[in-house]
Amino acid sequence: MKIRDKILSGILLVLIGVLLGMILMFFRQGTFSFDLAEVKVTEVNRSESPIWTDDELEKIDDRFVFKTIAKTVTPSVVYIETLINARDRREMSPGEEEDGGNFWDRYLPRTRTVGSGVIITADGYILTNNHVIESAVRDGINVTLDDKRTFDARVVGRDPSTDLAVLKIDAENLQNAVIGNSDRLEVGEWVLAIGNPFRLRSTVTAGIVSALSREVQIIDDLRRIESFIQTDAAINRGNSGGALVNTSGELIGINTAIATQTGSYQGYGFAVPSNLALKIARDIIEFGEVKRGLLGVTIESVTASTARRAGLNEISGVLIIDTVEDGAAAKAGVQSSDIILKVNGVAVSESNQLQEKVAMFRPDDQVTLTIWRDREELETDVVLEEMQPIVQETQTIPENNFDEEQLGPEPEMWEEIPGDENSGIEQQSFRELGFSIRALATPEDPDRFNLYLHRVQRGSEAWNRGLREGGEITEINGNRVHTLDEVEKEITDSLKNHRSLTFKIRTGQGTDGYYQLF
Structure with a gap:
């Protein structure tokens, strides 16, 4: 009996174990279900069209047109690669020829620089910056369109004074940019910068016009014209030559430079105004060079003290320091101490603005100047003359009685030599x-x-x-100077107020010349 009870107990335990195992298996496989609650399935609504149409958004805010502008303008912006010799990247040694150079230069490796350009005609004329292509080797400029087609480009002409150049590719039916009127641009307007920063092709950034008529001293040319549009749209290396467009999709500037301490974008970019850029491009395409009218004056911006002495109600205009004898301005009756208020009815308040306005005209063009003289406003018509080559312009450089090559190397730093009270000689x-x-x-x-x-x-x-060396300084900014203290005051005031410095210097032959710094 005891043996049978043990057997039955064992069988019962086995059955209980099998049952528990089956229950656990059902739970783990998810086949054991409980009707806990009734669940209803709800469909998620999905819209096939936006709540606001593009037209409605554009009426709300100009920024909503950005995608339309980008789609329209990007095909007119190109990517430029320029092949240059390594020797053009390094400082040439004394006496080395610009063309030819050292025998080994021809075997030095070449490198590529990159930039942007804007198609301005359907048959392949491209506007870009001079610094993008100026050191190119023969057949070393390659242009890539937005649709990835590539072309060899040739240089039609360059203008270092505005840092602009025109290229030509053999293509037809290209999408060219629509040129806008940069004179109508106002601070605070939305703009887009389109280019190829850091080789990132067809990049679009947005910002506003931060300022107008900026002079930032970045063009290395004696006749430089800097009246830049300033923008906070992000501009970096590779954007040079690209497009700055307004909310109408019109080209209003050629991106040229950035203000930076790191080499990358820090909030300030500068573009050549489209009106000036278009004039330069037309001259280059038509003549192969720029035809620039010459007013024949030495100028500086009007300061608060100048405006007060002249009786102006506001600080505006450009002061005529001197006129070139028998020059265009002198022939029209313009005099020293006149203040130019307008050019063809357009107000000017900085010297670089006047330079820009005059640069818009060719020799023999007539411009109307609105002048302030003897506390009265008057108008005079001036027929511009042709600007002569730079060699002729620099004939007023003071001549010295020593050979410049005998001067020897310049010291890296100069020591101030305090003057002896009894010597009659001071130096600073x-x-x-x-x-x-x-x-x-x-x-x-x-x-x-x-x-x-x-x-x-x-x-x-x-x-x-x-x-x-050797020239006698007689005036600075139109003021006579007789002591080093007076010189220091004029220079300090100009640097502090970000004004140009104009020196009147007399040569050993008794002739006077004017030289403007900054």
């Missing part, structure tokens, strides 16, 4: 400007001095503008 160095001045006491009055350029640093702004 202006390192930031690149020159030093020596003052010689006059026999008539030991407290009055004749001021001479004693040393000019080669390659400095002063050197590039034509200042040379």
Whole structure:
């Protein structure tokens, strides 16, 4: 009996174990279900069309047209690769020829620089920056369109003074940009910058016009014209030559430069206004070079003190420091101390603005100047003359009685030489400007001095503008100077107020010349 009970107990335990195992298996496989609640399936509504149409959004805010602008304008912006010699990337040694150079230069590796350009005609004329293509080797410029077609490009012409150039590719029926009127541009308007930063092709960034008529001293040319549009649309390396467009999709600038301490975007970009760029392009296409009218004046922006002395109600206009003898302005009756308020009815308040307006015209064109003279406003018509080659323009550089090659190398830094009270000689160095001045006491009055350029640093702004040792400084910014203190005051005031410096310098032959810095 006991044996049977044990067997039955074992069988019962086995059955219980099998049952528990089956229940656990059902739970793990999810085949054991409980009707806990009734569940209803609800469909999610999905819209096949936007709540607001593009037209309705565009009426709400200009920014909603950005995608339309990008789609329309991007095909007219090209990617440019320029092949240059490595020798053009390094500083040439003294005496090395610009063309030819060292025997081994032809075997140095070549490198590529990149930039952007804008198609301005359907048959393949492209506007870009001069610095994008200026060092190109023969057949070394390659253009890639937005649709990825590539072309070899040739240089039609360049204008270093505005940092612009025109290329030509052999193509037809291209989508060209619509050129807008940059004179109508206002601070605060939305703009888009389109280009190829860091080789990232067809990149679009947005911002506003931050300022107009900016002069930032980035074009290395004696006749530079800087009246840039400033924008906070992101512009980086590779954007040079690209398009700056308004909310109508019109080209209103050629992106040219950035203000940066790192080499990358820091909030400020600059573009050549489209009106000036189009004029330069037309000249290059028609003549192969730029035809620029010459007014024949030395100028500076009107300051608060100048406006007060002249009796102006506001600080505006451009002061005529001097006129070129028998020049266009002098022939029309323009005089020193006149203040130009308008050019063809358009107001000017900075010297670079006047340069830009005059640069829009060719030789023999007539412009109407609105002038402030003797507390009265008057108008005069001026027929512009042809600007002569730069070699002829620099004939007023002071001549010295020594051979420039015998000067020897310039020291890296100059020491200020304090003047001896009994010597009648004082000297002061202006390192930031690149020159030093020596003052010689006059026999008539030991407290009055004749001021001479004693040393000019080669390659400095002063050197590039034509200042040379030996010239006598008689005026700065139209004011007579007789002591180093007066010189220092004029220079300090100009630097502090971000104004240009204009020197009147007399050569050993008794002729006067005017030289403008910054």
